[in-house]
Amino acid sequence: MKRTIGDYLILLLIIGIIAFFFACASFGPSKPNIPFAGNPYPSIFNNLYQNNPLLAKELGKLPELQDGVSDEENYALEKLIVLYDEDPNAFDKAFKEMYQIGIPDVRKYCSPLQALFWLIEYNKLDDVKDILRDYSLEKLLETAWDFQTKLPFSEEQISMIIDNVEDKRMQELFFKYKNDKEHIQGLISFTYKHQPKIFKRKARVIIKKVRSENEDLWLEDFDVVIDRLNSPELLDYYERHVISYMYLPNYGEGPEEARRVFKNKYGHCAQVTAFTVYILQKSGYESRRYIVANPALKSPKGNYHRATLFTVKGKKYIMDNGRNYPKGIVRFEGYGSSVSRKKDEKLQGEPMLYTR
Numbered sequence: 001m002k003r004t005i006g007d008y009l010i011l012l013l014i015i016g017i018i019a020f021f022f023a024c025a026s027f028g029p030s031k032p033n034i035p036f037a038g039n040p041y042p043s044i045f046n047n048l049y050q051n052n053p054l055l056a057k058e059l060g061k062l063p064e065l066q067d068g069v070s071d072e073e074n075y076a077l078e079k080l081i082v083l084y085d086e087d088p089n090a091f092d093k094a095f096k097e098m099y100q101i102g103i104p105d106v107r108k109y110c111s112p113l114q115a116l117f118w119l120i121e122y123n124k125l126d127d128v129k130d131i132l133r134d135y136s137l138e139k140l141l142e143t144a145w146d147f148q149t150k151l152p153f154s155e156e157q158i159s160m161i162i163d164n165v166e167d168k169r170m171q172e173l174f175f176k177y178k179n180d181k182e183h184i185q186g187l188i189s190f191t192y193k194h195q196p197k198i199f200k201r202k203a204r205v206i207i208k209k210v211r212s213e214n215e216d217l218w219l220e221d222f223d224v225v226i227d228r229l230n231s232p233e234l235l236d237y238y239e240r241h242v243i244s245y246m247y248l249p250n251y252g253e254g255p256e257e258a259r260r261v262f263k264n265k266y267g268h269c270a271q272v273t274a275f276t277v278y279i280l281q282k283s284g285y286e287s288r289r290y291i292v293a294n295p296a297l298k299s300p301k302g303n304y305h306r307a308t309l310f311t312v313k314g315k316k317y318i319m320d321n322g323r324n325y326p327k328g329i330v331r332f333e334g335y336g337s338s339v340s341r342k343k344d345e346k347l348q349g350e351p352m353l354y355t356r
Helices: 005-027 043-051 053-060 071-086 088-099 111-121 125-133 137-144 155-163 168-176 181-194 201-213 222-228 232-242 257-264 269-282
Strands: 286-292 305-312 315-320 328-331
Touching: 043 053, 043 071, 053 071, 053 088, 053 111, 071 088, 071 111, 071 125, 088 111, 088 125, 088 137, 111 125, 111 137, 125 137, 137 232, 155 168, 155 181, 155 201, 168 181, 181 201, 222 257, 222 269, 232 269, 232 315, 232 328, 257 269, 269 286, 269 305
Parallel strands: none
Antiparallel strands: 286 305, 305 315, 315 328
């Protein structure tokens, strides 16, 4: 049957509608994992399930246990249950705070509980006991989330990097610590994170190669990491430790920038804001771009500064990490005139949401 122009227009319209709905779905909130994804609960869970069924269910949502329980994971669960039985009150109290991070009806799983499970898997039981005795999210993340701040450069690579530094003062500083391998590895890694342009192309190639060879779960899969950063607190911690500010012209601020920022680990304020908004919306939070009409924060092209405005339980907050000196999270009411402050000067308001 011969098709008319009208038939093709209708077909294009249908394809466009389907594409629109798929696009919307990709930007929508996530959904909680099903505990153990249909697999039976391990028999060792019986007592734990009776004492704290919510903890047992949340453990079953962890990605590590979604495809069945390996021997290593079963052993980690056994150690977890021993720790629970040693001091159930402390464990229950800590887990209660973990459970509050993120929106339980939206997040795929409880990320702080995953962090604790990692420590148990790595047999860092003394750290776990210390965290449970005096729990704070910050302490847990500092212990469990390793962002590889020091890259393992060889002595030959260190020499080549130092020889290919644009800034003479930084080159002298690197040379000063050249023979202190631990120090120079951290110094080069930190400097590349915050000021990659001071390195010549040859040095950047070496650094990128070492980074790619030492990628871990924080550098690999966009969707895996985004699912983990399922609350403002977790996202803020990640941004302040991983994402650097870098102004590059001709990049936008739409949702597609989220993947670019994740891949590059840097961006200007509009890009970082797009990254933040994307993740918060996927985590179920009402959030949007906030334009900061402050002349002191204009970009080299004269654009106003961008930050993220989001709402938690009716209260408005700003997350502002798209700058040389990240500000983190503050109450919207305390943001105002303080936005142009420099490094180490705290804003007024609530710096974090851990006690909400």
